Amino acid sequence: MKIIVDTSVWIEYFRASPAAATVIDKGLLDGTVYMVGPVISELLQRVRTEKELEKLAGCIDAVPFINPTFADWRLAGLKSFRLRKEGVTIPLTDLLIAAISINNGASVYTSDHHFKLIPDVIIYEPKV
Numbered sequence: 001m002k003i004i005v006d007t008s009v010w011i012e013y014f015r016a017s018p019a020a021a022t023v024i025d026k027g028l029l030d031g032t033v034y035m036v037g038p039v040i041s042e043l044l045q046r047v048r049t050e051k052e053l054e055k056l057a058g059c060i061d062a063v064p065f066i067n068p069t070f071a072d073w074r075l076a077g078l079k080s081f082r083l084r085k086e087g088v089t090i091p092l093t094d095l096l097i098a099a100i101s102i103n104n105g106a107s108v109y110t111s112d113h114h115f116k117l118i119p120d121v122i123i124y125e126p127k128v
Contacts (some may be wrong), residue, residue: 002036002106003027003124004066004097007042009109014056023109028063035063036100038093068100076098079118081111090114 005013005024013022025032036104038070047053078094083090098118101108107124108115115121 006110008111
């Protein structure tokens with residue numbers, strides 16, 4: 001099972017949230033947690049100091065990466081088109097993460113409500 005961890009959960013993880021840490025640490029050991037480009041960019045843009053940047057870069061480099069494909073970009077655009085026709089606007093970064101997850105059979109571990117609005121996305125729900 002592949003799990004793409006969204007920015008919202010990585011932020012919880014770096015703030016030492018026990019729930020996020022349990023899932024991510026286990027996933028890193030098991031090889032089930034993955035990183036995607038939009039999450040990397042969102043995390044890096046939030047860094048405040050060089051020290052934080054250095055620490056974060058090391059963490060990012062340790063997580064397996066799923067590269068977006070043409071099919072992912074296309075699916076993100078199609079999902080956006082269909083959702084906008086229904087009056088729902090979702091950030092392109094979230095749509096791309098969703099498309100990557102759908103095309104790779106991965107779930108998304110997130111606390112961001114946008115993902116629940118995107119058809120075919122499997123939300124990872126940690127066992128409590």
